[in-house]
Amino acid sequence: MQTRALGPFTVSAIGLGCMNICHAYGPPVPDAQAERLLLAALDDGVTHFDTAALYGFGASETTVGRVLSAHRSRFTLASKCGMQGVDVKGDGQLVRVIDGRPATLRATCEAALKRLRTDVIDLYYLHRWDKQVPIEESVGALGDLVRAGKIRAVGLSEVSAATLRKAHAEHPIAAVQTEYSLWTRNPEIAVLEACREIGAAFVAFSPTGRGFLAGDLDPAAFDAKDIRRSMPRFAAPHWAANQRLLPAYRAIAAEAGCTPAQLSLAWVLHKAPHIHALPGTANIEHLRENNRAADVVLSADLMQRLDALINPRTVSGSRYSDQANREVDTEVFAD
Template sequence: MSTPHKRKLGPWSVYPIGLGCMNLSHAYGVPPSRAQAERVLLGALDAGVDLFDTAALYGFGANETLIGDILAPHRQRFVLASKCGMQGVDVQGDGKPVRVIDGRPATLKATCEAALKRLRTDVIDLYYLHRWDKQVSIEDSVGALADLVREGKIRSIGLSEVSASTLCKAHAVHPIAAVQTEYSLWSRNAEIAVLQACQELDVAFVAFSPVARGFLTGALRSINSLADKDIRRAMPRFSPQNYPLNMQLLQAFEQLAQQAGCTPAQLALVWLLAQGEHIIPIPGTTSLEHLQEDVQAAQLTIAPQHVAAADTLINRHSVHGPRYPASTLPEIDTEDF
């Protein structure tokens, strides 16, 4: 194994692989116990991870609270990223929050104030607009975040799931430090335009779901094992029609990883790191063992032919099903094939 070069993220240099904290509280069925979450978070620090990514949406504030409770004593050791503009709101007054996209300046500022308290910090290093609220101009939303920078409540601004043109409009208002979008062997939308736009503007590209929402780990052999409230149940690639077809790709991918001398998850991450020095994957996990496996991917040297073979095997032409259901598409701004 080799010592990886750190990658630029705004004014910071970070380990090439960060930690996405969402599934410690949200989205993929029953979250792990607090004790297990603590093992993962502190284990990530011990493994050299210095970028932790959360959001107001995750667990409707619970994930930010978890991060604050466990990592506040270590605040100087990592870059803290969170998100606003999409959060849980108790619309019906029944104590059951629903997801709402709201990019109005007053909402973003109020969300930030609440996040600072939950995260137990005076400043958030990287604060993303989680989704562009298309009822509000991107200039107005980013302008509100720029106010937070001037007030010293956040240090830099990020955008999530935006197109290259939206990035350019936002960047003209205030420098954007990072764009976060799904990117993996099986989700290539970023390759249309925004990946190159980030490189040209010196913006880091933070890749979420880099192991394809667990698919590329090989751990999910059947969709029947997914919890009832697991968000993957609504995603077309995990449908009863498409998943068996995608599993055929996975079997060949696992063989390729074996030939490369690494795990399938590591091959997926090595491929992603090879796509550009400005790319920082943030896999998520509830397992300390899987965390260590992911982190070690940045230290591996895999033969170029194996990386190229992975690219040829799994891509937008070979995968079955779009990445999101049709109902979600209006919420995102990323380019589509």
């Protein structure tokens, strides 16, 4: 596996997002399956594992800690704060809350360290910018955690270039994590270049388009709690329009000698050397398939054809619901 710089760390160019084992795309997988997946990733050369307090309301961090803490020296550990489950009504039911207050971030970090069974988190992201709290205050609190030895580097997720620069002026930002794939190009507006200018890595989550670019999806078969059910691109009439992009896309994958999933990941890695691909899966075969994408070489002609085929003008529908769009800070393309 090729490696790339992730802030002060050198990691595999393709990491593993640890959301899928317990959150967002269906019910949690059995503990034994999650353990096999994480250990298989480590054995297959993955050295960048990414989780969050939000995923399974702590379940992902707990699993990562239980399975990988014995191998802590072999990988770079990333997690996130600022969005987590909170018992708002006091009835034991957790709801997702965005909270970037310094005291909350410190408490979330302490809880994460326990769940992850580690003394320090290598890269700690602000999962969402809490727009009720100046970004400088939230990032300043994360800077305090660096100085306290609780974390080693600070990251941001789903922020604009302007917010990134404000944050970086308060404390160095090592990485920005935002959705990026052929069918989600928002980072190309300004954030990719801002990351390059300040020397931050860019971590592309959902690089396979939440599975759209990886295989045959049927939104009607999604689990009742699958977050894609709320995403316009997977609903009528957008879904039918987007499916029309796939035959030509699959033909390009065959021409490149790789699978559609590998093509999506290779495209991300070919866009710039400071970009990392962070797919997620609960399937070991998919994991290994994804990792082989680091070996795929795409010609300039193929890259241009992919860019022309799937882009903001040809993809139908917003990537998020109206509520989710309000919660992020990323730039958007004009209609």
